[in-house]
Amino acid sequence: MSTAVETPEVPEQVIEAPxxxxxxxxxxxxxxxxxxxxxxxxxxxxxxxxxxxxxxxAAVYAMLGLSVTIVTGYAGLISLMPYTFAGLGAVMTGxxxxxxxxxxxxxxxxxxxxxxxxxxxxxxxxxxxxxxxLAIATLxxxxxxxxxxxxxxxxxxGRIGWTVASPQLGPxxxxxxxxxxxxxxxxxxxxxxxxxxxxxxxxxxxMLAVRDNExxxxxxxxxxxxxxxxxxxxxxxxxxxxxxxxxxxxxxVSPGGYQSPVAEVTSILxxxxxxxxxxxxxxxxxxxxxxxxxxxxxxxxxxxxFPFFGMYSAFFLILFLLFRPGGLVQVSKITTELVxxxxxxxxxxxxxxxxxxxxxxxxxxxxx
Amino acid sequence: xxxxxxPIEVASFGISAGAVFGxxxxxxxxxxxxxxxxxxxxxxxxxxxxxxxxxxTGEGMLPxxxxxxxxxxxxxxxxxxxxxxxxxxxxxxxxxxxLVAVGIAQFYSxxxxxxxxxxxxxxxxPWLPMATLEVAGMRLRMSDVYxxxxxxxxxxxxxxxxxxxxxxxxLRAVAQNREAAVLAGxxxxxxxxxxxxxxxxxxxxxxxxxxxxxxGQQGGLITTFDLTPLGxxxxxxxxxxxxxxxxxxxxxxxxxxxxxxxxxxxxxxPAPWSELRTSVAAILIVVLLLLRTERFFATRQExxxxxx
Amino acid sequence: MSILETKDxxxxxxxxxxxxxxxxxVEPGEIVGILGPNGAGKTxxxxxxxxxxxxxxxxxxxxxxxxxxxxxxxRVAAGLARTFQHVKLFxxxxxxxxxxxxxxxxxxxxxxxxxxRLPSWxxxxxxxxxxxxxxxxxxxLRPWKxxxxxxxxxxxxxxxxxxxxxxxxxxxxxxxxxxxxIQQREVEALGPMLKGIRDETGCAIVLIEHDMGLLFSVxxxxxxxxxxxxxxxxTPDEVANDDRVLESYLGRTRRDSVA
Numbered sequence: 001m002s003t004a005v006e007t008p009e010v011p012e013q014v015i016e017a018p019x020x021x022x023x024x025x026x027x028x029x030x031x032x033x034x035x036x037x038x039x040x041x042x043x044x045x046x047x048x049x050x051x052x053x054x055x056x057x058a059a060v061y062a063m064l065g066l067s068v069t070i071v072t073g074y075a076g077l078i079s080l081m082p083y084t085f086a087g088l089g090a091v092m093t094g095x096x097x098x099x100x101x102x103x104x105x106x107x108x109x110x111x112x113x114x115x116x117x118x119x120x121x122x123x124x125x126x127x128x129x130x131x132x133x134l135a136i137a138t139l140x141x142x143x144x145x146x147x148x149x150x151x152x153x154x155x156x157x158g159r160i161g162w163t164v165a166s167p168q169l170g171p172x173x174x175x176x177x178x179x180x181x182x183x184x185x186x187x188x189x190x191x192x193x194x195x196x197x198x199x200x201x202x203x204x205x206x207m208l209a210v211r212d213n214e215x216x217x218x219x220x221x222x223x224x225x226x227x228x229x230x231x232x233x234x235x236x237x238x239x240x241x242x243x244x245x246x247x248x249x250x251x252x253v254s255p256g257g258y259q260s261p262v263a264e265v266t267s268i269l270x271x272x273x274x275x276x277x278x279x280x281x282x283x284x285x286x287x288x289x290x291x292x293x294x295x296x297x298x299x300x301x302x303x304x305x306f307p308f309f310g311m312y313s314a315f316f317l318i319l320f321l322l323f324r325p326g327g328l329v330q331v332s333k334i335t336t337e338l339v340x341x342x343x344x345x346x347x348x349x350x351x352x353x354x355x356x357x358x359x360x361x362x363x364x365x366x367x368x
Numbered sequence: 369x370x371x372x373x374x375p376i377e378v379a380s381f382g383i384s385a386g387a388v389f390g391x392x393x394x395x396x397x398x399x400x401x402x403x404x405x406x407x408x409x410x411x412x413x414x415x416x417x418x419x420x421x422x423x424x425t426g427e428g429m430l431p432x433x434x435x436x437x438x439x440x441x442x443x444x445x446x447x448x449x450x451x452x453x454x455x456x457x458x459x460x461x462x463x464x465x466x467l468v469a470v471g472i473a474q475f476y477s478x479x480x481x482x483x484x485x486x487x488x489x490x491x492x493x494p495w496l497p498m499a500t501l502e503v504a505g506m507r508l509r510m511s512d513v514y515x516x517x518x519x520x521x522x523x524x525x526x527x528x529x530x531x532x533x534x535x536x537x538x539l540r541a542v543a544q545n546r547e548a549a550v551l552a553g554x555x556x557x558x559x560x561x562x563x564x565x566x567x568x569x570x571x572x573x574x575x576x577x578x579x580x581x582x583x584g585q586q587g588g589l590i591t592t593f594d595l596t597p598l599g600x601x602x603x604x605x606x607x608x609x610x611x612x613x614x615x616x617x618x619x620x621x622x623x624x625x626x627x628x629x630x631x632x633x634x635x636x637x638p639a640p641w642s643e644l645r646t647s648v649a650a651i652l653i654v655v656l657l658l659l660r661t662e663r664f665f666a667t668r669q670e671x672x673x674x675x676x
Numbered sequence: 677m678s679i680l681e682t683k684d685x686x687x688x689x690x691x692x693x694x695x696x697x698x699x700x701x702v703e704p705g706e707i708v709g710i711l712g713p714n715g716a717g718k719t720x721x722x723x724x725x726x727x728x729x730x731x732x733x734x735x736x737x738x739x740x741x742x743x744x745x746x747x748x749x750x751r752v753a754a755g756l757a758r759t760f761q762h763v764k765l766f767x768x769x770x771x772x773x774x775x776x777x778x779x780x781x782x783x784x785x786x787x788x789x790x791x792x793r794l795p796s797w798x799x800x801x802x803x804x805x806x807x808x809x810x811x812x813x814x815x816x817l818r819p820w821k822x823x824x825x826x827x828x829x830x831x832x833x834x835x836x837x838x839x840x841x842x843x844x845x846x847x848x849x850x851x852x853x854x855x856x857x858i859q860q861r862e863v864e865a866l867g868p869m870l871k872g873i874r875d876e877t878g879c880a881i882v883l884i885e886h887d888m889g890l891l892f893s894v895x896x897x898x899x900x901x902x903x904x905x906x907x908x909x910x911t912p913d914e915v916a917n918d919d920r921v922l923e924s925y926l927g928r929t930r931r932d933s934v935a
Contacts, residue, residue: 078463132614133657136657147646202790219748219764
């Protein structure tokens with residue numbers, strides 16, 4: 001049944017390859033991006049153990065950030081409780097490793113599984129709500145879980161915390177900064193790859209469709225509620241899994257660290273880092289975590305300037321939201337275009353920006 | 369001090385806490401109705417006032433003299449947030465609006481930390497009388513009595529101003545229908561700024577009532593990066609605002625008192641419950657939220673969107 | 677047996693009756709037109725049939741099954757598809773991706789299969805892409821496959837929407853003013869196209885349309901609605917000459933005084 005509609009000219013603006021389609025080109029782009037991220041992972045090497053420590057932080061925050069990518073970036077739901085789920089994962093890791101004596105390799109998936117029922121219940125109660133009400137509800141749940149779950153003797157065994165040993169695999173000890181850094185990097189790259197894979201699937205596209213237009217999604221046979229719930233639960237599990245690594249990174253778990261108001265504030269920080277990185281691509285969380293952790297380390301060096309860090313990152317969060325809602329991913333895309341079109345000027349812009357940032361960092365480190 | 373608990377004494381604690389929640393909620397609702405922003409940074413704007421209060425009184429200023437200056441500063445902070453940032457965002461994209469409000473919260477709370485510097489504690493001297501009043505065998509704190517009085521006075525003054533004065537009526541018009549108000553020649557930016565100023569002033573007043581009077585005769589204490597307002601006040605304030613469906617001003621005050629009384633009477637409850645004050649508030653909020661959603665079929669608004 | 681039947685559907689909004697005991701039926705493979713002035717309740721009827729609104733009373737029967745208590749997406753699974761009066765597409769997705777989303781109900785792989793690139797995901801993606809490729813040729817959308825809806829002409833977005841709902845493989849298709857806002861030559865192409873769709877897939881079509889030429893040329897039967905009530909039913913010729921239908925279009929002063 002071919003139609004009589006004529007074929008008008010194709011619009012001039014050529015759009016890049018659709019990102020929710022698993023084409024060869026898309027797969028190649030993913031591999032290139034993962035390679036670039038892995039190369040970025042080599043940056044801490046010359047800085048020694050301090051560099052690895054910062055690298056571990058960035059990698060763990062990127063894992064937690066990916067949970068925001070799924071729930072907010074893909075499904076368009078705002079959740080202000082990723083750190084509470086991370087706390088749940090961390091507490092479970094402490095309980096399983098120290099309490100039961102199981103190895104980390106079992107504790108981490110168990111931590112992810114443990115967040116499943118909790119995020120399912122919270123999600124069932126709240127994902128139907130519209131954005132604003134959802135934000136209030138998740139904030140509220142975060143407080144309530146902090147006050148109940150993390151104080152519950154059945155969970156905590158009446159203890160105020162556990163020491164978490166570093167994972168071992170045969171002869172390899174992941175207690176050293178380098179080894180644990182490499183492990184975190186490998187895991188976060190894997191999670192980025194998985195999160196990108198979700199985009200190019202039935203459920204991932206349903207999430208993006210629901211974010212765009214709920215009515216049309218329903219009209220096309222998508223169960224909006226179930227899709228949102230799936231995003232919420234997957235995001236919770238991702239945060240729980242990251243929480244296991246957080247527990248090892250911190251070396252100990254105290255449930256009090258995941259209560260109000262620290263939980264809310266850190267959750268908000270996680271959301272803002274993902275926005276700065278780029279909310280709808282999986283590597284956005286990676287970029288955001290790097291920029292956040294590096295900045296906080298630079299500023300933390302100078303204790304007096306630490307509040308500046310809060311103001312500075314808030315300032316950038318607002319600037320990004322107002323002018324570049326695509327985050328650093330969008331900025332890097334624009335920069336790449338610029339370099340391609342006007343190589344000399346573009347490279348000069350990049351160099352000046354890098355030099356300026358290094359200069360500021362140097363001043364702050366010297367001032368401390 | 370007697371351990372016998374008099375329900376009227378507890379009620380006085382509850383109503384005074386409720387007045388504070390109510391004032392916070394009133395500010396939230398006023399700002400939301402006029403500019404469509406649910407201000408997740410409300411507490412941080414109030415914190416600006418608390419920190420300047422700590423600084424001014426630390427420099428030797430009389431607390432009562434410092435108070436109005438601090439309220440004005442918080443109002444300025446709120447108006448600046450509106451004029452520089454929120455005015456520029458489309459209110460239809462709620463995710464962006466919420467994230468920006470979160471950014472504003474981070475900005476002002478960091479600013480507050482910067483002003484305080486790195487001291488473990490900064491004292492906040494009381495500005496309300498701290499005496500205890502004995503009436504018919506009951507011990508009532510004067511600060512509670514004043515708090516309730518301030519709450520009542522603001523409620524009455526507010527509604528009188530809203531109904532009678534020109535600016536109050538213009539503000540109400542903007543809140544009810546911005547487009548129509550603009551067509552009628554009302555400067556919506558001016559009145560939105562006014563709403564932000566009043567709302568931020570109310571947040572500041574609420575925090576300045578509670579924080580300097582929380583530790584007995586000494587007044588109160590504040591630490592750097594003090595998140596108490598976020599943790600303990602914002603959630604009941606949201607709850608109170610939700611009682612009025614985020615748009616009803618008198619119901620927001622009523623909701624505040626409801627949450628205040630619930631919290632104080634829970635303290636009397638047996639052991640597990642008294643520990644769960646915030647959780648009970650949280651559960652109430654979730655119930656309120658679920659009552660508001662039509663679960664299976666489209667709401668009127670969605671229908672209109674469908675037909676439009 | 678009818679493919680779609682409504683029995684005494686009624687709904688009121690704030691005391692005003694938007695639908696009043698509307699009973700229609702559609703035979704398999706039939707093209708039925710619905711006619712009526714603005715505000716007559718045509719779109720409300722579609723909203724009730726497709727489950728976006730719940731009627732106060734009455735039944736919707738699809739292929740022998742009562743569906744009035746199902747969610748919209750469940751009605752899609754039962755074989756009912758609809759378009760909206762104002763095109764609703766996914767703005768951030770390309771034409772190709774919009775059509776991929778529409779394959780949702782033909783796919784089955786889960787989230788972990790996609791995250792780990794398991795064979796079930798691979799099979800699903802291949803199936804989805806094959807279906808989309810076919811649809812691109814059927815509705816002639818290939819030239820725009822990588823464009824986003826904002827870059828298309830309004831007429832093309834209408835055809836994209838049509839392609840999306842056709843991807844659902846419905847037994848019955850409800851089209852809400854498919855010709856509104858599109859160019860005359862596209863309107864002229866639409867009639868044969870709808871007939872072609874019917875002949876090829878065998879699905880019945882119910883059509884709300886203000887373009888009388890189109891409505892009368894494609895419909896085999898026409899229902900006329902006014903004030904939420906059925907006022908006429910029959911062949912296009914019969915309805916076009918019905919007194920009450922003419923009055924409902926010409927006697928607008930009566931309506932204005934009510935509104």
